[in-house]
Amino acid sequence: MIGPKFSVAAMLLSKIEATMKKVFMLALLALVTIPFANARQNAQPKAIVLTHVTVIDATGAPAKPDVTVVITGDRITELGPTSGVRIPKNAEVVDATGKFLIPGLWDMHVHVYDKPSLKLFIANGVTGIRIMWGFPAHFELRKEVQQGTLLAPRMIIASTIVDGPKPFWPGSIAVSNEAEGRQAVIKLKQDGYDFVKVYSLLPRASYFAIADEAKKQGIPIEGHVPYSVSAGAASDAGQKTIEHLTGILAASSAREEEYAKGLQEALLNLPPDQKFPSPARIRPLTRLMLENFSPEKANILFGRLKRNHTWQCPTLTVLRSTAFFNDPKFRNDPRLKYVSTEMRDAWDPTKDFRFKERTAEDFELSRQTYQKQFELVSMMHKAGVDLLAGTDTANPFCFPGFSLHDELALLVNAGLTPMAALQTATLNPARFLGKEKDLGTVEKNKIADLVLLDENPLEDIRNTTKIRSVVFNGRLLDRKALDQALAEIEAAAKK
Ligand SMILES: [Zn+2]
Numbered sequence: 376m377i378g379p380k381f382s383v384a385a386m387l388l389s390k391i392e393a394t395m396k397k398v399f400m401l402a403l404l405a406l407v408t409i410p411f412a413n414a415r416q417n418a419q420p421k422a423i424v425l426t427h428v429t430v431i432d433a434t435g436a437p438a439k440p441d442v443t444v445v446i447t448g449d450r451i452t453e454l455g456p457t458s459g460v461r462i463p464k465n466a467e468v469v470d471a472t473g474k475f476l477i478p479g480l481w482d483m484h485v486h487v488y489d490k491p492s493l494k495l496f497i498a499n500g501v502t503g504i505r506i507m508w509g510f511p512a513h514f515e516l517r518k519e520v521q522q523g524t525l526l527a528p529r530m531i532i533a534s535t536i537v538d539g540p541k542p543f544w545p546g547s548i549a550v551s552n553e554a555e556g557r558q559a560v561i562k563l564k565q566d567g568y569d570f571v572k573v574y575s576l577l578p579r580a581s582y583f584a585i586a587d588e589a590k591k592q593g594i595p596i597e598g599h600v601p602y603s604v605s606a607g608a609a610s611d612a613g614q615k616t617i618e619h620l621t622g623i624l625a626a627s628s629a630r631e632e633e634y635a636k637g638l639q640e641a642l643l644n645l646p647p648d649q650k651f652p653s654p655a656r657i658r659p660l661t662r663l664m665l666e667n668f669s670p671e672k673a674n675i676l677f678g679r680l681k682r683n684h685t686w687q688c689p690t691l692t693v694l695r696s697t698a699f700f701n702d703p704k705f706r707n708d709p710r711l712k713y714v715s716t717e718m719r720d721a722w723d724p725t726k727d728f729r730f731k732e733r734t735a736e737d738f739e740l741s742r743q744t745y746q747k748q749f750e751l752v753s754m755m756h757k758a759g760v761d762l763l764a765g766t767d768t769a770n771p772f773c774f775p776g777f778s779l780h781d782e783l784a785l786l787v788n789a790g791l792t793p794m795a796a797l798q799t800a801t802l803n804p805a806r807f808l809g810k811e812k813d814l815g816t817v818e819k820n821k822i823a824d825l826v827l828l829d830e831n832p833l834e835d836i837r838n839t840t841k842i843r844s845v846v847f848n849g850r851l852l853d854r855k856a857l858d859q860a861l862a863e864i865e866a867a868a869k870k
């Protein structure tokens with residue numbers, strides 16, 4: 376019954392894959408000169424030793440000064456006061472006096488379409504990513520990382536987007552009913568994806584069937600809260616993450632039902648050529664939602680999210696960039712030099728179908744919404760809701776690698792301590808992934824994904840950008856190697 380629909384989706388997908396493969400190939404050619412791009416690890420790795428370093432282990436403990444860290448292969452094999460740690464023979468010893476060591480960072484919401492982006496993550500100390508729209512090509516990349524032939528972050532790979540009968544993005548799996556929803560989950564689980572990415576236009580019954588089937592199949596569902604479902608109900612259904620605070624503001628409105636009804640009506644009565652209601656249609660609904668914000672209702676919802684262990688990946692970076700997309704000052708980011716011409720072209724508000732029709736009034740309204748979302752993050756943090764740092768990079772002005780540091784600073788602005796913000800990109804992702812034994816903190820026997828900083832990030836979170844070196848896959852990439860990589864990416868982006 377769902378055969379034809381799947382084959383259409385598959386056709387679209389293979390088209391996208393073909394394009395992606397081309398992009399990957401081009402990127403590969405452009406990058407062969409990057410020194411750390413494809414160097415294989417030595418068979419007999421020599422130890423790397425950082426002496427006299429201040430360790431910020433991200434467990435929440437205070438910074439520990441004058442520590443020596445021994446890294447053998449890809450593990451931390453010794454860690455303790457410098458006076459008490461024996462340095463192995465032939466080790467690569469780095470005097471890290473005055474420097475600060477933190478765990479490698481995770482960006483928990485990214486889109487990756489080329490290899491240079493992957494390099495940008497590493498060059499910015501981002502050693503792990505959660506890819507939010509997975510393609511078979513990502514499995515190949517992950518294999519290369521595991522084999523040590525590609526220096527790119529560790530990857531968690533989402534499924535193809537699963538959306539309603541008329542998906543927002545071409546290439547998504549279109550689901551119209553419960554049977555199709557279950558079938559999609561079974562297929563995606565078989566394909567080996569780490570989780571099912573659910574999206575905004577899923578019909579209510581299909582969504583709950585997906586959630587139920589996912590439980591049976593033992594695969595998490597993560598993504599947007601669909602417009603047809605309230606955030607609390609999605610949390611109760613077991614959705615593991617909510618991205619971009621989708622559904623949160625609506626569910627925190629004293630007039631939630633009215634808002635939801637209005638939105639459903641607008642979605643049901645779309646002109647045939649439109650995927651989404653026009654800004655004019657949405658405007659009064661957004662106002663209704665904002666003007667009837669109920670802190671009481673929000674806090675009840677946050678209690679529910681906490682109880683259900685529903686993780687929030689607010690992606691303040693993309694919420695901000697889409698709200699300020701029409702501001703030329705915002706669009707003049709010096710980091711654009713690392714972004715390919717194609718991507719820069721796509722980051723044009725007049726070309727993006729999502730923003731084309733927006734007026735100054737709409738942008739003003741989206742800034743008010745952003746302000747409110749900022750408050751929500753602060754409230755959620757106080758209420759003990761689990762947070763993950765994510766950027767939605769590849770979206771306009773969300774820069775691979777760089778923007779994770781923006782996100783940390785935004786989270787501190789929203790009221791998190793620098794330690795709590797740091798944990799959203801280190802300890803929390805490890806907990807979320809059930810990998811606390813291996814990742815997330817700087818401790819003995821853990822995997823040595825590490826970032827060495829020139830200044831203390833607990834004093835000012837923006838110090839996470841002052842990267843001296845990155846340790847990943849048993850290798851130390853010093854500032855010179857990182858700068859060289861950045862220069863190569865910049866040169867490649869000009870072509
Ligand atoms: Zn995304």
